[in-house]
Every structure is written in C-alpha cells, then in structure tokens.
Amino acid sequence: MYELAAVILVLIFAVLFAYVVAPLVQLAERPIRIATRRWRLPRGVAIVLIYLLMAGILSIGGALLLPSAGEQVDDMIASAPAYAQSVVAWERDWSGYYDRLRIPLELRRNIDQSVLAAGQAAVASSRASLFALAGALSNLPWLMLIPILAFFLLKDAVSFRRSFLTALPHRARLHGHRLLEDLNATLGAYIRAQLLACAVAGIVCGIGFAVLGVPYPLLLGALAGALEFIPLVGPLVVAIVASIVAALHAPMLVLWTAGFLGTFRVVEDYVIYPRLIRRG
Template identity: 30%
Template sequence: MFGFDVRIARIVWTALLVAFFLFIVYALRSTLLVVVFAIFFSYLLYPLVELVERIKPARMPRTVSIGIVFVVAVLLFGMAGLLFGSTITDEAVRLSQQLPTLLDPANISARLPLPEFLKPQRAKILGFLTEQLQNGTGQALPFAQRLGMEVMHVATNLIYLILIPVLSFLLIKEAPLMRAEFLNALGTARESLWSGITEDLDGLLSKYVRALLLLSMATFVIYSLVFSALGVPYALLLSGIAGLLEFIPFVGPLSAVVVVLAVAAFSGFPHLLWVLVFILAYRMFQDYVLNPYLMSEGVEVSPLLIIVGLLAGDELAGVVGIFLSVPVLAALKIIFVRLRARARVVQSPPDRNPHVAN
C-alpha cells in the first residue's frame, strides 16, 4: 500500500525540475531579455561579418572582421542619429509641451476635424473624448500607453545600450565554438538531429530579424515621405514610432495607426481622411505583398496559431512576450517537425534486400 513507485517518482521529479527551471527563468527575466536582444542584434550584423570574412586577407583574424563590422554599424547608427535624431527629438519635445493644450477638452471641439456626415455628432464625440480624458482610463490608447511606459523603463537603464552590443560581439565571436561544443556534448547518436535543428533555427532567426528590420525601415521611409508631403504634424516623430512598432507583430502596426490618427486629429490636421486612406493602402501592400515576400522562407506558422501566441505572449510577458511570440512558435514548430521526422525514421522497418531472399 505504501510501496515506492519508481514511475511516479520520476514524473514528480521531472515536474519539480520543470517548475524550478521556469522559476529561474522568471527570476532572471531581465537578464535573459538582454541576452535575447543581443542575439537578435547578432543576427542583424552576422551577414556583414560573413561578407567581410569572404573578402578579407587570409591572415586577418576573425575578431578583426567582427570589429570592422561593429565600427561600421556604429558609424551608420551615428549618421542616422545626426540626420533624423535631432528633428525627432525636437518634435517629441514640442509634442510633450503642447500635449496639455491638445488634450484640453475646452479646445478640442473647435480643433478636431470631422467629415461632413459626422459634424451633427460633434457634441456626442466631444462628450466621449472628454469623459475619456477626465477619467484617465486610457481606454482609447491602452497598448500605446503601456508600450510607452516600458520604453521609458528601458531608456532609464542606459547600461543596456552598452551591454547588448558587447554581448553581440562575444556571441558572434564564440558562436561556432559554442555550437560545436553543444553538439559534441550530445553524443554521436543525437548530433545529427540537433545539428539539423540548430541549422534550421539559425536560418529562421536570421531571416526573421532581417525581415523585421526591412519592414521597419520601409515603414519609416514611406511614412515620413507621405506625412511630410501631406503636412501631417510631427511627421518624422510619428514615422519613427510607426517604424519601431513594426517590430511588434500584429499589435504594433495597429497601435501605430491609433497613435498617428490620434495625434493628427488632436493637432487639428484637416486632411485626416487622406491619412487614413494612405495607411490602409500601405497596410494592404505590406501585409499582402511585402511581408509575405520577406517572411515566406523564415516564418511559416499558421495565422491562427500566431494570434493565439500573441495573446499568450501578452499575458505572460506583455509587450516583450508579443515581440517574442512569433519566433518562439516558429522555433517550436521546427523542433517538433524534426523530432517527428526522426521518430518516423527510427520506427520505419529496414528495407529488405530482395537478392538475399533468393
């Protein structure tokens, strides 16, 4: 009756180990987040390292190639900061100074542009906006407010701006050795399986990070050109926000639309309908042409699974969970497919040689 069941003991021990591992991950979530961003930054620069490795002299050490790439990256980021940083900063400061006036309910009625068919409802719309602003519930822009708080929290920890490039440099430098040691530790029986998994994961992350970067840059450039041509207030600032939010799947672009329309509306921009038409046209082009072209070989996950993953990531880790949900789902799919293929090979009977039977 009180005998010791080895099978149950193993199940309990495994459950305790998993729970302990999840607790450690949760306790070290800030450190792990820095490592994750360093990995993403490494994949962003790794193609340049490979390019320098192909054209460099044979005697030049690999560390020098990595250093050259990082110096070029710092120069490019510095040039981008000089070109756009001051304008974006000035617009952000100006918007923050004018925000109390823009959100003053007494001035919204005269400044808020409305189409002809909505002008009879101006009083009701104004009442709704006034109630939202006075209550301070933030129901109009819940995700944008939460994202802003997290961005400000990260900005206060400027040490991350130093740690992430340093960790990325070390990861690129040590990645081949780490991969070889990892495969050797698994043994020859599992080396081929996990070698394929690591290659698939490497291809997935590299294509995913580059696709996100290209989508973000395309959004920033196109938004800034069109907003400047239309005369949208704070054009470069809003374009930069939209570009950054492209890194957050599904929810980020939607939040960018809300932020752009809200700022333009409260600023009294008269051609709000043209802004909306442009955004809808660009989203259709990006979602049905550009995004599938860039993501086709990198992330192949069901849209239903992506939506479920986004919701789960939001519940588990907020904005960071949403950002990581798509690559995590794609990585789990790769591991599952590889393990299932390996199981089929192991379970399949060996082919019989017909010549032996004769």
C-alpha cells in the same frame, strides 16, 4: 528576481542582435585577392569592423535626426493647450452633428464610448512607449552589454555548436546538426525580416506623414517603426495615434492619413514582408 530577468532579457537581445549582424560579418569575412594572394579577415576583426561601421552610421543618423526630433517634441509640448481647446471645440461640434442627424441616444452613447475607448487606448500606448523608453535609458548599462555579448556569440558560434553536438549521443549528432542548421536559418530569416519590416515601416510612414502634412512626422515614423514589431496591435495603435494627431491639425487630413496607412498596410503585408522573409 529582477536582476535575473534583466540578464535573461539582455541575453535574448544579444542573440537577436547577433542574428542581425551575422550576414554582415560573413560578408566582411569573404576573402579578397591582392596581387597573387588571397586575404581574409579574422572573424574577430570582421566583427569589430562591422561594429565600427554601424556605430558610424548611427552617429551620422543621430546627428541628422535628433535635432529635428527634439524640435518636434518641444513643439508638441507647446501645442498641448491648443490641442486641448481643439478637443473641446470638436466635442461641441460633434454634439451639434448628433442633433442635426437626429441620432438615437443609445447609438450616440455607443459611438461616444467607441471613440473614447480608442482615444484611451492610444494614450495608454503612447504613455507605455514613453515609460518603456525611459526604462531603457535607465537600464543603459545593461543595454551596453548586448553588443559585447553578441560579439562573443558571433566569434565563438562554431565552437558553441561543436560543443553542443559533441554532448549529444553519437547517433543523434547528424540529426542535431540538421536541426541546428534549420533552426538557425529559419530564426535568422525571421528576425532579420522583422527588423527590416520595422525599418521600412518607420521610413515610409515618416516620409508619408511629412508629405501629407501630418504634424510630428519624425516622431510618428519612429513610433510606427517601433510598434511594427507587434503584430496587429502595433499598426492599429499607430493608425489611431496618427489619426488623432491629424484630426487635431485638420479634420479632413484624417481621411488622407487613414487611406495612406491602409494602403501601406496592404503593400507591407502582402508584398514587402513576404519578400523580406524569402530573402532573409
């Protein structure tokens, strides 16, 4: 049962990957004029060319970013005891703040429970992300099948569509063709827009955290990009995690972090994402 689920998941990711790569393949397939003749790359060659280009970009990006990411992970592990002491000191200061304001006991409990629940949710989300990453690395052979399957999906997409339409009754073929065209356009636009939104969120948040001085901007930016795919919950978890990290570094930094994330969320949801959908 587990292997069947893994196969289905790989097929789904292969379809998603094919939708992402398809516009680039179409661009590479465009005919070019050399002298008096028009040349056009075969579809298989165009796909391989795009794969090589993407592999080169990923290799360069990994060579540039992985050392910094490794340093930030090491620094985070080394700073864990200091962060624990900061939490203890923060809890002591928080209790004194309660006493100065003479906050009722019931309200104190509600505030403490809310803060505790938010912290537990952030820790659980971070732990789940680490487990998911570890699981993805353990299933690396399965993940390597994604671009391979996507290659055949891209190469034989026309044949697959023709076979599907041929299997339909003659009267339903025109309707089926239109349905496939609409479904393909809508699904492709959504997937590409969603992945571009993840990339925008990761890059903007990473740069923003670095400018504000929030620790581990590369890791937090990567987390923001990955969780952007999950509506509502993903950005909320990023805000909680980033606020906790900022608070442990400098309490006033929380306000700047929250303001930055709030502003970015408004711009992302009402300006960037609608344009990505329209252009997808």
